[in-house]
Amino acid sequence: MGQFEIRAKDGLARLGKFTTKHGVVRTPLLMPVVHPGKSAILPRELVENFGFQMVITNSYIVRSHERFRRKALEEGVHGLLDFDGPVMTDSGTFQMYSHHLPSEEIDPLEIVRFQREIDTDIGTILDVFSDPSVGRSQVEKDVQISLERAEVSVPEKGEMMLAGTVQGGAYEDLRELSASRLARLDLDIHPIGGVVPFMESYRYSDIVRMTLASKQHLPPQRPVHLFGCGHPMLFAQAALLGCDFFDSASYAKFAESGRMLLPDGTMHLESLRELPCDCPICSNFTADELKSMKEEKELLLMKHNLYVSAAEMRRVRQAIQDGKIFELAAYRARGHPALMEALETTLSILATYSASEPIGKTASLFYTGPETSRRPEIGFFHRRMLERFPFKKTHTLLLVPHHADHPFSDTAQGLMEEARIHQNENLQVAFVAPFGAVPWELEHVHPAQQCVFPKKIDEITLKISLSRAVELMAKVQADNVLWLSRETPIDILKGPLSQANNIEVLDSIRKLKNSLPQASGKESWQHRRLRAILAYQWNLQLDSMNDFEIVISKGTGKIRHIRSDNEILFTVIPQSGLLAPTFRGGEVLLKAGLDQSYRVCMSVDAVEFVEEGKSALAKFVLKANDSLLSGEEVLLMNPDGQLIGVGRAVLNGPEMLAFDRGVAVATRHSKL
Ligand code: GUN
Numbered sequence: 242m243g244q245f246e247i248r249a250k251d252g253l254a255r256l257g258k259f260t261t262k263h264g265v266v267r268t269p270l271l272m273p274v275v276h277p278g279k280s281a282i283l284p285r286e287l288v289e290n291f292g293f294q295m296v297i298t299n300s301y302i303v304r305s306h307e308r309f310r311r312k313a314l315e316e317g318v319h320g321l322l323d324f325d326g327p328v329m330t331d332s333g334t335f336q337m338y339s340h341h342l343p344s345e346e347i348d349p350l351e352i353v354r355f356q357r358e359i360d361t362d363i364g365t366i367l368d369v370f371s372d373p374s375v376g377r378s379q380v381e382k383d384v385q386i387s388l389e390r391a392e393v394s395v396p397e398k399g400e401m402m403l404a405g406t407v408q409g410g411a412y413e414d415l416r417e418l419s420a421s422r423l424a425r426l427d428l429d430i431h432p433i434g435g436v437v438p439f440m441e442s443y444r445y446s447d448i449v450r451m452t453l454a455s456k457q458h459l460p461p462q463r464p465v466h467l468f469g470c471g472h473p474m475l476f477a478q479a480a481l482l483g484c485d486f487f488d489s490a491s492y493a494k495f496a497e498s499g500r501m502l503l504p505d506g507t508m509h510l511e512s513l514r515e516l517p518c519d520c521p522i523c524s525n526f527t528a529d530e531l532k533s534m535k536e537e538k539e540l541l542l543m544k545h546n547l548y549v550s551a552a553e554m555r556r557v558r559q560a561i562q563d564g565k566i567f568e569l570a571a572y573r574a575r576g577h578p579a580l581m582e583a584l585e586t587t588l589s590i591l592a593t594y595s596a597s598e599p600i601g602k603t604a605s606l607f608y609t610g611p612e613t614s615r616r617p618e619i620g621f622f623h624r625r626m627l628e629r630f631p632f633k634k635t636h637t638l639l640l641v642p643h644h645a646d647h648p649f650s651d652t653a654q655g656l657m658e659e660a661r662i663h664q665n666e667n668l669q670v671a672f673v674a675p676f677g678a679v680p681w682e683l684e685h686v687h688p689a690q691q692c693v694f695p696k697k698i699d700e701i702t703l704k705i706s707l708s709r710a711v712e713l714m715a716k717v718q719a720d721n722v723l724w725l726s727r728e729t730p731i732d733i734l735k736g737p738l739s740q741a742n743n744i745e746v747l748d749s750i751r752k753l754k755n756s757l758p759q760a761s762g763k764e765s766w767q768h769r770r771l772r773a774i775l776a777y778q779w780n781l782q783l784d785s786m787n788d789f790e791i792v793i794s795k796g797t798g799k800i801r802h803i804r805s806d807n808e809i810l811f812t813v814i815p816q817s818g819l820l821a822p823t824f825r826g827g828e829v830l831l832k833a834g835l836d837q838s839y840r841v842c843m844s845v846d847a848v849e850f851v852e853e854g855k856s857a858l859a860k861f862v863l864k865a866n867d868s869l870l871s872g873e874e875v876l877l878m879n880p881d882g883q884l885i886g887v888g889r890a891v892l893n894g895p896e897m898l899a900f901d902r903g904v905a906v907a908t909r910h911s912k913l
């Protein structure tokens with residue numbers, strides 16, 4: 242039975258809940274490393290005063306000190322730590338590595354058994370930590386040994402959850418091999434191991450490659466732990482990659498050498514005249530006071546480090562909830578060039594992924610720098626638009642530069658009406674925004690309307706916008722391409738565009754009117770818009786749209802509902818611009834032959850609940866398509882293929898099948 246549950250997703254990042262015998266924790270989470278005997282700050286304090294939820298200690302250290310060992314065997318690790326919250330234990334892998342201990346020092350099976358005997362919540366296998374300086378063949382051997390140990394450790398775990406560490410050094414293929422082999426074993430959580438030396442030498446970009454290579458092959462229902470990642474400046478980026486667990490010995494190690502952790506870097510107390518932090522320690526003392534202290538200094542710095550680390554992890558969780566983890570990671574990346582490089586690596590790798598989840602996000606996308614246009618959400622929108630938009634070979638393509646600070650139609654209201662553009666099927670209008678080109682029919686679909694860019698546009702953004710406009714032009718294949726020159730920074734693209742392509746630049750609406758093709762076609766522009774959204778959202782091409790009555794919101798002028806026979810079929814979700822079907826709308830989609838990938842089949846046990854409007858739980862999902870993305874609006878079916886409800890997918894298809902806990906589809910409407 243899996244213990245992990247996803248509450249919300251933002252890209253690869255996930256907001257989760259993890260159940261242990263000693264309580265439920267919220268992820269992403271940070272576990273401070275505590276020493277079994279001489280922890281300066283007790284686990285109970287860590288929870289009560291700093292807001293941590295769980296701690297990690299080292300079973301090898303416990304076991305090698307007779308005093309700790311006896312107490313742990315008698316009273317459990319919880320008794321030893323005087324703590325009744327969740328505890329994870331590590332195995333001694335890192336001590337073997339850093340102190341060059343002989344391999345006989347720890348028996349891989351005994352240490353797992355010992356962890357079970359002391360009743361830890363999560364134990365860890367004795368994986369082999371590869372030093373970054375060793376060659377590939379040694380790393381291969383280390384991976385093999387780690388895998389063999391994982392295999393023989395699983396039968397020993399009993400009630401304890403077991404962490405199976407992914408090793409493989411900086412070799413992505415070895416990470417993949419390691420992860421896919423561990424995935425087959427009955428493990429509960431997967432640390433990404435061997436990263437500490439990469440962290441210490443600022444090789445963050447390598448950590449990104451190592452983490453994503455591993456992640457891809459790990460079962461989605463098991464949390465991923467970035468082993469040894471305790472610096473708060475890395476939390477947002479690591480969460481962006483899908484890491485759920487973190488541990489920190491850094492808070493103590495840094496304090497020992499007079500260093501202060503901050504969300505955007507490290508400061509040496511000795512170099513400070515001011516304390517640039519708002520934690521209770523930095524608020525109560527001046528830099529000089531701290532500097533002049535003797536014994537107390539280290540403890541106070543430790544506390545500062547803990548406050549800062551805990552706060553950053555809360556920020557990470559809130560950012561995922563808000564759909565803003567990318568922004569947070571991008572802000573943090575400004576703290577160190579190596580983090581910028583890592584963000585760059587993340588973006589290049591994510592660009593090769595076919596999707597960005599969840600679909601139908603509602604958060605606005607704030608420009609953080611030239612990387613913004615390459616955000617996975619924007620890239621995905623562009624690709625899906627090119628793939629699904631019902632392009633027809635048209636007489637004229639009209640490109641209108643538009644800064645995207647307002648909905649396109651608001652800005653171009655006069656233009657759209659005067660030129661009677663909407664009604665004209667010989668004409669395709671698209672606006673060219675800093676993040677790319679968008680057919681006006683999709684102007685309200687996320688992220689087209691939700692990108693917030695500064696007035697001054699950087700060169701990289703312009704280049705990307707240009708190339709996306711060219712791709713759109715290739716799809717439309719119009720006889721004529723017009724560019725309506727307007728006073729907006731993006732208008733500068735007319736230069737390079739008209740050089741490379743046959744484009745006529747017009748500088749007034751009056752001139753434009755003379756250049757527009759004869760109006761033709763009967764479909765109203767609102768129906769045309771609906772047709773485009775149906776295609777974009779569900780890959781649905783309907784012959785006739787005549788039955789659909791479109792209700793416009795008086796306040797915003799946007800589509801609010803789609804009705805038929807006086808019944809609402811769809812509601813437009815204002816922030817995402819996508820359609821949420823009613824139950825009746827679900828029936829219409831089904832009749833129109835909605836693709837299987839948008840249907841989720843529930844087991845008989847769940848049918849009654851869903852029909853009452855309760856959410857569809859992952860453990861009752863019978864069938865879900867591999868290609869279903871989280872965030873899609875889907876149909877809930879019973880095993881006989883009848884519609885029982887409609888709702889928004891919280892998980893993607895593979896996750897729906899993999900998870901035993903949590904909501905798979907948040908039901909919007911049901912049969913009853
Ligand atoms: N602590 C830091 N890195 C590692 C690792 O790779 N494996 C284990 N077991 N513990 C660690």
Ligand code: ZN
Binds near residue numbers: 520523546548
């Ligand atoms: Zn502070």
